[in-house]
Amino acid sequence: MWLRLQSVCLRKLTVRPGYVSGVFDARLRRSVSHSASRAATCKALQYNKHGEPAQVIHLVDVDYGPVGAKEVLVKILAAPVNPSDVNMIQGTYAILPDLPATGGNEGVGEVSEVGCGVTSLKPGDWVIPKDAGLGTWRTAAVFSEDDVVSLPNDLPLLAAATLGVNPCTAYRMLADFEDLKPGDTVIQNAANSGVGQAVIQIAAARGISTINVIRDRPEFTQLSDRLKAIGATRVIKEEALRKPDMKELFKTCPRPKLALNGVGGKSATELLRHLQVGGSMVTYGGMAKQPVTIPVSALIFKDVKVRGFWVTQWKRNQSHDGRAFRSMIDDLCSLIKQKKLAAPACNEVHFEEYIKALNAAMQPFTSSKNVLIM
Amino acid sequence: MWLRLQSVCLRKLTVRPGYVSGVFDARLRRSVSHSASRAATCKALQYNKHGEPAQVIHLVDVDYGPVGAKEVLVKILAAPVNPSDVNMIQGTYAILPDLPATGGNEGVGEVSEVGCGVTSLKPGDWVIPKDAGLGTWRTAAVFSEDDVVSLPNDLPLLAAATLGVNPCTAYRMLADFEDLKPGDTVIQNAANSGVGQAVIQIAAARGISTINVIRDRPEFTQLSDRLKAIGATRVIKEEALRKPDMKELFKTCPRPKLALNGVGGKSATELLRHLQVGGSMVTYGGMAKQPVTIPVSALIFKDVKVRGFWVTQWKRNQSHDGRAFRSMIDDLCSLIKQKKLAAPACNEVHFEEYIKALNAAMQPFTSSKNVLIM
Structure with missing residues (x-):
């Protein structure tokens, strides 16, 4: 019975797990954390050296997990290609990741598993990165609970994906x-x-x-x-x-x-x-x-x-509690819900057709943002 | 006896009147204010039109006085020729006086008479302008009590004359x-x-x-x-x-x-x-x-x-009480007295040889300041 309940919950999780709560939720979390001890594989857009994005970026399979106590597994839903992402790949940006690196600094994902020590997030929550450098051009990732901030999961997808920058x-x-x-x-x-x-x-x-x-x-x-x-x-x-x-x-x-x-x-x-x-x-x-x-x-x-x-x-200068960041995100989400703030014109590009998005983002003064949909 | 006392005091005033105080001082003020009801004449460096300083500046006799209730008569002791004075005469500065105007925006003078309503100054005080535009290139002037700020009258003359800017x-x-x-x-x-x-x-x-x-x-x-x-x-x-x-x-x-x-x-x-x-x-x-x-x-x-x-x-943005200005002047005078702040290298030029000072000030990157001594 316990096992069956667990498997039902897990199935729910992948659909819309927002309504899981209380004791049931606590059991679920343990089970989810347990289930994450297996490593798994996702697809990611990585680069091993700096250069022109379309030439140095490759779609690869990468392992992730297991999900640690204070970590969450996030299924990435959508991630834009910003000029700063391109500059980072070219090696001309003010901050550069260690190589090999996964491209992308912005995007929205859905939490699908949480570690046993995670208190602020639950499966089904939508999250965006708190800082640049997380590498969002991938289908899934394990992030520290502290590296992401939650959003209402009923925002328009493109507004959520392009909110953080x-x-x-x-x-x-x-x-x-x-x-x-x-x-x-x-x-x-x-x-x-x-x-x-x-x-x-x-x-x-x-x-x-x-x-x-x-x-x-x-x-x-x-x-x-x-x-x-x-x-x-x-x-x-x-x-x-x-x-x-x-x-x-x-x-x-x-x-x-x-x-x-x-x-x-x-x-x-x-x-x-x-x-x-x-x-x-x-x-x-x-x-x-x-x-x-x-x-x-x-x-x-x-x-x-x-x-x-x-x-x-600005994000890096924030105090550890992140109150100013939280308050800004709440204000912006409220404007989105009131239909006072919409995403800019976006081209949705399927994740595996990333070359299209990279090439389009290289055009100067593009009038639409290219967003990878995972 | 009253008249004799008065005349003695007046003689003292022109030498070093700082030690006149109390009832004696009050009588003196009345007498001084009374004596000032006569208009008098001083010399001033004026210009009627904008142009090159040596060409448009002329030494003229001008009337001043009488000294009003809230005014003071100041004998100007020394006044520098600053680049901004030159730009003002050329008509290229950000603020320009009505014409005809007396040149000079900085300098130190000694109060020689005070109006009957003046409370913050007494004869013998040294004063500098609170703001630009007073016209300091003259031998004497009647200023409003509020237009000047007092300095210790034992500062080195050139340090006092060049303190305000x-x-x-x-x-x-x-x-x-x-x-x-x-x-x-x-x-x-x-x-x-x-x-x-x-x-x-x-x-x-x-x-x-x-x-x-x-x-x-x-x-x-x-x-x-x-x-x-x-x-x-x-x-x-x-x-x-x-x-x-x-x-x-x-x-x-x-x-x-x-x-x-x-x-x-x-x-x-x-x-x-x-x-x-x-x-x-x-x-x-x-x-x-x-x-x-x-x-x-x-x-x-x-x-x-x-x-x-x-x-x-900055001076114009100060609140009416001028506390920040007063505090700054006190700090600077204290540094001067401690010999931690001295006037820059100065050329002293006799007032009537003003052409020399104007020509010298026109040289770019001059390494000495030209100061008119009245």
Whole structure:
């Protein structure tokens, strides 16, 4: 009878185990932990040397497990291919894993087994990595309980898979540099990027206006309409930043307290020109591959503050209890549930067709995020 | 008898009136205030239009007075010619006075008469302007009591005359951007400027090491020795910033938390490279007339903070009670009295030979400050 119950529970686990609880749950956990003592195999996208992703990444079978007392076995559901993943494989990123390494730093998975000492997670929970470097491009992985944070398991899959980097970057940049109140203005370039779209939505949810700068393109109007549909107050072309029309614009909204720069070069300098006295420009990306150039007078007489933001460093600076991270994830999940925050446009690519996703992610200024579906 | 006493007091006033006090003082004040109801004449260096200082500045007689209830008559003793004074006359500075205007924004004077409602000052006090724009290149002036702040009248004259801008700039930059503790390091370019020399001395008084960058020159060794004599920990040439020797240097002192930039251009970018993770670069001048260029990676991955500082704005942002300003001036005067802070090298120029001082101040990278002695 005990064995039968156990096997029923295990079957349930693989479907939707969220409703397992109480004494029943405790027994189940023991049984699950016990069952994990066998090692098993999953598929992973690994690289042994740095280089161009499509050349150095290979799909391999890897062993995992057993699940230790404070560990969880996670079935990865979806994991995006971000520019920083590509840079990490190329060996040009600020942090690099030991080789061989599994690609991918973001994604969502479902807990399928928990170790006997795990207290914060149960089978069926959805989790995302707390930090970069876990290697999410695989079908399953054993993670430490402390390395992941749980999400509601009824979020849209793509929103969950893309929550840990871009929306967190947008959230922190809107929270940590200027005291923004409803009615204030934020200006940003790369407004169509993953971060840019999250900025638009989080700002709109808080009553903050956004001036969104994108490069000119044949489908400018459609893109502008799409960004306005998710909450952009204004969408303008890069060239417009240098035109006197900007003065007209600032008759209808206050000058920005905050500028968010994902591009660098001239675009950053132009953003800076429109900041209000004492405002901040925060750089989180450098797609133009050019430095940020600041007139001395802007620093001295306009007192602009020029800062940078890296969500990975922010996560690492968090205290061990992770309360700020938890609180941010809760806020973001709440926005997703209220349909105020959606994933950016995504191309879903089957895990085994990863080459397609890697090649697509190598294109500069891609307008859709490529997400591997496991 | 009353009249005779009064006239005796007035004679005393012009010599050293600091010891007049009590009832005697109160009578004196009334008498002084009364005596000031006559308008009088002084000499001033004025300009009616913007242009090259030596061409547009003229020595003229101007009327002043009478001294109002909340005003003081100040005999100006000494006033420097700063680069910002020159830019103001040229019309290129961030704030410009109404024309005609009297030149000069800094200097020290002695109170010779006080209005009947003045409570914080007495004849004989030394005062400096609280803000830019008072016009200090004159032999006497009537100022509002609130426009000046008193100093001990036994300070060295040149130290008092040059206290209000450069040492205040140095003091605030060392206090307001990073939490510096004894043993920490500050790196600065333009180390031989007025601000640079004040930074060296204030930092040394607090046990903070300074790495001082100057351009190469024939008399490098003498200048280096002079800066070391006032407290510089290390003096290096601009070229050295790009050399591997810097690594050796950082074996003997921690990497700087704070970089102070008075130059801009490449020099600023080089300073930035040596900052510790999370450090700040504060720009207060741009002698190279080139913008500050920052690699995107320094902002994102090294989390460097790029700021500016303008002492005039700082003074204007102070609360009406001016407590922070008073406290800073007290600290700086205390350092001067302890011989830990001296005026930079100065050329004393007689007031009526102002053309000499203006021409000298127009030279780029002058190594002495020109001070008009009235």
